[in-house]
Amino acid sequence: MRPVGPILTAELFPVIRRQLLSLLEGLREDEWLLPTAAPKWNVKDVALHILGGDIGNLSRRRDGHSAGKPEPGWAGLVGFVNQLNESWVAAAQRMSSRVLCDLTEHVGKQADAYFMSLDPLVVGGPVSWAGDEPQPQWLDVAREYTERWHHQQQIRDATHRPGLYETRVFAPVLDTFVRALPHAFRDIDASQGTTVEITLTGEGGGHWVLRRTAGKWELLSGSNAAADAHVSIRGEDAWKIFTRGLRGEAARRRATIRGDQLLGARVVETVAVIA
Numbered sequence: 204m205r206p207v208g209p210i211l212t213a214e215l216f217p218v219i220r221r222q223l224l225s226l227l228e229g230l231r232e233d234e235w236l237l238p239t240a241a242p243k244w245n246v247k248d249v250a251l252h253i254l255g256g257d258i259g260n261l262s263r264r265r266d267g268h269s270a271g272k273p274e275p276g277w278a279g280l281v282g283f284v285n286q287l288n289e290s291w292v293a294a295a296q297r298m299s300s301r302v303l304c305d306l307t308e309h310v311g312k313q314a315d316a317y318f319m320s321l322d323p324l325v326v327g328g329p330v331s332w333a334g335d336e337p338q339p340q341w342l343d344v345a346r347e348y349t350e351r352w353h354h355q356q357q358i359r360d361a362t363h364r365p366g367l368y369e370t371r372v373f374a375p376v377l378d379t380f381v382r383a384l385p386h387a388f389r390d391i392d393a394s395q396g397t398t399v400e401i402t403l404t405g406e407g408g409g410h411w412v413l414r415r416t417a418g419k420w421e422l423l424s425g426s427n428a429a430a431d432a433h434v435s436i437r438g439e440d441a442w443k444i445f446t447r448g449l450r451g452e453a454a455r456r457r458a459t460i461r462g463d464q465l466l467g468a469r470v471v472e473t474v475a476v477i478a
Contacts, residue, residue: 204412204414204423204424204425204426204427205423205424206421206423206424207378207382207423207424208424209323209324209339209341210341210342210345210378210379210382211341212341212345212375212379213319213321213323213344214319215348215371215372215375216314216318216319216348217312217315218371218372219348219351219352219355219367219372220308220312220315220351222355223307223311223355224304224307224308224311226358226362226364227250227300227303227304227307227358228304230246230300230362232300234246234361234362235247235250235300237361237362238361239357239358239360239361240360240361240443240448241354241357245361246358246361247296247300247303249354249357249361250307251291251292251295251296251298251303252288252291253307253350253354253355254295254303254306254307254310254311255287255288255291255292255295256347256350257307257310257313259287260314260317260318260347261313261314261317264317265317270287271283280477281477318344318347318348321340321344322340323339323340323341323344324340324341325340326338326339326340327340327342328343330342330346330382331477332383332386332474332476332477333382333383333385333386334386334389342379342382345375345378345379345382346379348375348376348379349375349376349379349380349475350476352372352373352376353376353442353446355367356442366439368405368406368407368438368439369406369407370406370407372407373406373407373438374407374408376407376442377403377407377438377441377442378409379475380441380442380445380446380473380475381401381422382422382475383445383473383474383475384401384411384413384420384470384473385419385420385421387469387470387473387474388413388466388469389419389420391420391465391466393415395415395416395417396414396415397431398412398413398414398415398427398429398430398431398432399412399413399430399431399433399434399466399467399470400412400426400427400428400430400432400433400434401413401434401436401470402426402433402434402435402436403435403437403438403441404435404436404437404438405437405438405439406438407438408438409424410424410425410426411423411424411425412424412425412426430462431462431466432461432462432463432464432466432467432470433459433460433461433462433467434458434459434460434467434470434471435459436457436458436459436470436471437457440457440458444457444458444471444473445473445475445476446474446475446476447474454471454472455468457471458471
């Protein structure tokens with residue numbers, strides 16, 4: 204076991220951007236209206252959300268524009284983000300699919316260039332699902348990468364297109380999502396040295412260990428055959444669990460848990476998205 208390291212995803216933004224544009228430009232008009240795993244959103248809505256994320260990041264981060272501030276606390280943040288998302292998708296319905304594709308390419312190039320321009324090792328702000336403390340900028344950029352990956356994958360699932368499961372583009376998604384685990388376990392009081400092994404199988408998967416230290420949980424890379432709990436999930440199911448695409452008993456059925464069932468259950472309850 205060893206400490207987890209940085210996840211450097213900036214160079215992958217243009218890679219999945221090209222795949223997104225190829226996907227959207229190949230959709231039939233009826234496919235834009237197909238439902239997706241995102242509640243209440245069809246394919247066009249999800250594509251609009253991806254575009255809105257690029258516009259919002261350029262406006263807020265690059266240009267210093269403020270769209271308001273959330274109320275304090277997690278509930279305030281979730282409500283604020285949901286309101287921004289819903290108002291944008293509703294207002295953008297007047298766009299045609301052609302205009303949407305054109306803007307996704309034009310704005311997306313700027314967004315990708317912006318993320319690639321950032322120093323990944325400087326300390327930035329918090330990543331809400333990883334905790335309240337400041338995080339290195341690479342984690343925030345990796346979070347943005349997972350947003351673009353998982354929403355594109357929702358479109359691919361809805362339209363029965365091949366998934367983005369090549370190791371190069373998928374492994375950083377899973378590696379980012381498991382960084383939510385220490386925060387998700389923060390209220391589980393276990394004895395020092397308690398460990399949970401997490402194995403995500405298939406393309407892009409890996410092994411991680413959560414270990415209880417003095418007053419907190421830490422995430423390590425590697426395996427521990429003597430762990431108190433062992434959780435194994437297919438990578439193609441794990442990303443859906445972390446993004447609320449699978450919850451409750453449906454999520455539990457996709458996981459194999461050995462050892463401490465309470466610790467194992469917390470893994471499949473972990474969320475690595477805001478809304």
